[in-house]
Amino acid sequence: MRTYAGANPAPEFPPAMDWLNTGGRELSIEELGGKVILLDFWTYGCINCLHIIPDLKRLEEKYAEELVVIGVHSGKFERESRTTAIRRFVQRYQIMHPVVNDKDFEIWKAYGARAWPTLVVIDPVGNIVGQVSGEGHYDLLDTVIGGLVEEFEIDRSDLNLVAEERPGGQLSFPGKVLADAANDRLFIADTGNHRIVVAGLDGQVRQLIGGGQAGYADGGFGEARFRLPQGMALLDKDTLLLADTENHAIRRIDLAGKTVSTVAGNGRQAYMFDNLAGPGDALNSPWDLLRVGDTVYVAMAGQHQVWTLDPASGRLKAFAGSRREQLKDGKLLSAGLNQPSGLTTDGENLFIADSEASAIRSADLDAGGRLHTLLGTGLFDFGDVDGRGRKVKLQHPLGVAWNAGVIYIADTYNSKIKRLEPDSLEVVSLTPGEPTLEEPGGLSVAGQYLYIADTNNHRVRILDLESGELTDFVLHDPEGLLEATPRQ
Structure with a gap:
């Protein structure tokens, strides 16, 4: 029978780092013994790091009791070294797993990371199984994690994590705007709410496009679903195109008929x-x-x-x-x-x-x-x-x-x-x-x-x-x- 057990002990996390989604407490490799650990070395402005977030969420759902994902945020840009900025991103993308701010690249260097993103698997007794860089590795990670779950005695107890609270308000992380002076209106990509807000230039809200929940569906304005939409372009006064970014699609919005259809893309990412x-x-x-x-x-x-x-x-x-x-x-x-x-x-x-x-x-x-x-x-x-x-x-x-x-x-x-x-x-x-x-x-x-x-x-x-x-x-x-x- 093949073993997925690691051979070399995983370096411990340094003390006195800022942690998110833990209620303020610092985690350790030792404390997480009995669970499979997946470290995600990332920086939030990197598109490849964004691309693996859905894979991480799938793994977290499949191995809800056996796996703990830890985002090790080793920021490229000066802004990305700030815990407050990382917190905003965690809220925007609804990342629920623990994230540690590795602003001085201490954990990065200890694990020999060389690129964003890098993923490191640690077995339930604290040894490094291996690492892989880039995106598109869901099947490999699923196989390795599944093998470790079968091979080791797993601690299935709850870690009692505390997710960062998402701020409320009329808009949530609006990403793009499109002003249409000829028709006295402003289109707002209400990105965090997965919808488009149409308002007059006087601020009067006229229409909502999209049901306010993440998804991928055509149909009427209330039935249609987007996922973190961004840029827009008008073809004519009644036709708006939308970059439905996380659905990897371009959507057509019929403003007169109040319907949404898909022009290009199929909801899946191309590599x-x-x-x-x-x-x-x-x-x-x-x-x-x-x-x-x-x-x-x-x-x-x-x-x-x-x-x-x-x-x-x-x-x-x-x-x-x-x-x-x-x-x-x-x-x-x-x-x-x-x-x-x-x-x-x-x-x-x-x-x-x-x-x-x-x-x-x-x-x-x-x-x-x-x-x-x-x-x-x-x-x-x-x-x-x-x-x-x-x-x-x-x-x-x-x-x-x-x-x-x-x-x-x-x-x-x-x-x-x-x-x-x-x-x-x-x-x-x-x-x-x-x-x-x-x-x-x-x-x-x-x-x-x-x-x-x-x-x-x-x-x-x-x-x-x-x-x-x-x-x-x-x-x-x-x-x-x-x-x-x-x-x-």
Whole structure:
């Protein structure tokens, strides 16, 4: 009979670290003896780390009494080293297992981790079984954990963990916004509530799209289900496209008929698929959408590419990015992108928030064109520095918006809005950092106003581009629509 038992003792967790989902108590390898332990070395801005969260939840459900998953958060970015920021992410993605803030990479080094994510299995007597990096390893982990459960005597007692309480309110971690001045309305991706809120520019709530629970279903507005939706694009006044990010799909919303259908994707993630996809093929974390003429551009964050979508046929093809995560300029499909998460245009160029490289990129709209870097110098070069050109430092920007010759940037991990002059490459901060904004994820312009998805503050804000005044976009909901559906 094959044994899955480990040979070398697992290093113990250092003392005096911050723990989440434990009620404040520190855990130890010794205390967890009798259970299978799965360590997940991750950093919350990494798309590959996001991709394995559903696998971890499946394993936790299958081995509810036998397995304890521990997220070892070894943050890449300065912001990701803060326990308060990690807590917000844990709340947003409803992570229920213990998470330890390994901000100085002590646990990372002790276990020899080299990449995000890295998964380490520890047997019930505290020995390391093995480790694997990357995503797509559910079947392997299931086999190993199942083998350990059969081989060892398991302690099935409850650990009495205490999950971080999720904040309430009208919105929950809104990720993107889309202002439609012509029709006096604002679309809000109410990401944490898995729905779209449609409001007038006066703040009056008009419609909810999606039942408020995570899922994947077409149908009427109350029956449809999304999973952590993000970017949106209008095809016409009655047709909204939605990047249903965690469902790896693009959805079509008929605003007049009040129905939702699927244009592309099938609810499952593709792993580095080819450069063509049909309407029923799997996609890889579409994060933002932008319509230019008859073409819809898709920020395919999980694929490190930008794609184009023909909304009539549902067919997609790669437009820019080699699928290799690198800050490399050149011909569109030879150049590298790094988790592109926001799109905008001046009508001639596509501007991209290239989040993992803390960069702003520019692509020629001509399919035979090239990809250029406006801001950013490397995947591990980040900071909060205004200035010009290569002196500028951003930190994981997720949103961009073009208006009147200027690119506005949601410099997400610096919690600021910045203005980029594309000719001079001069960057100026328009807002202070926290607590004014906290991890803003999306931007949209209507007239003189810049609408901001103030993600971790669970609200939308308005920046007057003429006066510089920053105010709240107050939602008026006399009919109680925002509370009409249960949430998860």
